[in-house]
Amino acid sequence: MKVSRIVQENIAYMNELLPVQESYDIVERDIVIGGRESCFFFIDGFMKDEVMSKLMDTFFKITEDQMPDTATEFSRSFVSYVEIDTFSEYDKVIKNLLSGAACLFVEGYDACIIIDSRTYPARNVGEPEQDKSLRGSRDGFVETIVFNTALIRRRIRDPHLTMKMMEIGKSSRTDVVLCYMSDRVNTDLLALLTRKIEEMQDEDLKMNQQSLAELLFKRKWYNPFPKFKYTERPDTATACLLEGKIVLMVDTSPSAMILPTSIFDMIEEANDYYFPTLTGIYLKLSRSLITIMTIFLTPLFLLFMQNPKWIPDIFEFVLVRDTVNIPLYFQLLLLELAIDGLRLAALNTPSMLSTPLSVIAGIVMGEFSVKSGWFNSEVMLYMAFVAVANYTQPNFELGYALKFMRLLLLTLTALFDWVGFAAGCIITVCSICFNRTVSGESYLKISKN
Structure with missing residues (x-):
C-alpha cells in the first residue's frame, strides 16, 4: 500500500x-x-x-x-x-x-x-572473556552490528572490503552482514551463501547465530566436528578476511562466523601471530600435541590397565596399585560427567561465590573421593589433565567434538579391548578426513596466508 x-x-x-x-x-x-x-x-x-x-x-x-x-x-x-x-x-x-x-x-x-537517528543499547568493546591474547588489541565484538563492522573497517582500509547487509525472518527481520574482500573471496562460495540466505526469508533466527548456522548447513548429527569457526576478536576476523574467507555477522550476536573453516583453522588462535615465528610455531605444535593427548590419554590408560603385560618395566609406576572398587571405565565416565556438571554449575554461580565453591569442589572431588574409594588417584590425575587441557584451544565446539571421540574410544576399548581401541582410532580419523567444509573442500586443507 x-x-x-x-x-x-x-x-x-x-x-x-x-x-x-x-x-x-x-x-x-x-x-x-x-x-x-x-x-x-x-x-x-x-x-x-x-x-x-x-x-x-x-x-x-x-x-x-x-x-x-x-x-x-x-x-x-x-x-x-x-x-x-x-x-x-x-x-x-x-x-x-x-x-x-x-x-x-x-x-x-x-x-x-x-x-535514521537511532542508537542501540551497547556495552563497551572490551576484550572477550574466552578468546584473550597475551599481546595485541584489547577490543572485541559487541551485540551491535554497526559497531562490529566499524571495528573491521578500521583495520582494513581497502576499497575491496565489502559489507553486504541482508535480512532474515518475517517476524524477527534480523540483520545479517556478509563481509568479504571482493578481490580475494571464493566467488562460488559467496554466491552459494547469498542464495541460501535469500531463501531464508520465511525463517526466524530464534537462536541467533546458531539458527543461521543450522540453516546454512544441515550437518550430519553423527559427525560432531564443527563446520564454522566463531570469534569475538576483530583482529582474527580481519586476518581471515585477508586470507579470502567470508565473515558472517548477525545483529545482537557478539561473535563473527568464519567460513570456510578447516581443522587447522579451528586450533589456531591470535597468540600464534603476535609472537616471533619460532614462538608461534612452538605454541601451535604444543597446542596440537596437547589436543591429541586429550583424545587418547584416558583410552590408552584404560587399554594398558586391561593389558598390564604390555607396559615396559620402566613404566610400571603407571599401574593402579590401589584396590579398584569401581571398574576403571565407569570411573572415567563418571568423572567426564562430573567435569561437565562443574562447568555448567560455574556458569550459573554468582561471581562472588565462584572461587570458594570451586575450591570446595576441588577438595571434595580430589582428596575425599579418592579416600572414600569411589575413584583411584591415577584416574583423578589423568582426568584432571584432560579437563585442564581442553582449555588450551579456544574453540568450544571443537572441545566437545574431541570429548565425544574420547568417550567413543573409552567405550569401544572397554568392550572390545585393543580391537575396540583400533576401531575407535579409525572412526576418529575418518570423522576428520571425510568431513567437508561448507564450500565442499577438505576439512584438512591448510589455509594460504
Missing part, C-alpha cells in the same frame, strides 16, 4: 498496523510544520533525544511559503541529519520504524521521511 498525501489517513493506517495505543514504546507525536499537519512515529529507547530536539527546533521555524512540493526536497532542505531517506510504501516504512528509525508524515507529501 502506498503512503497517502492526507496525513490523517496515514496516522489511521499506522495505528491499524501497529499497537500504538497498547505498546508504550511506540510513540506518536503530532506537530505542525510550515502550517501543515504532521506526525512523528518512533520507538522510545532507540531515539536520540538531543538529535530529535534539534530537528524539531528546525521544523518549528519553517514558514508556509518555505515548504517545498515533495518529501525529497523537504528532506534535502530542512532535515539536518546525515542518514535520511524517503519511502512511499508502507512495508518499508514499518520495517525502518521497527528497526529504530523515526518516520515523519507531512500533509501533502505522498512519501514518508525516514530519519
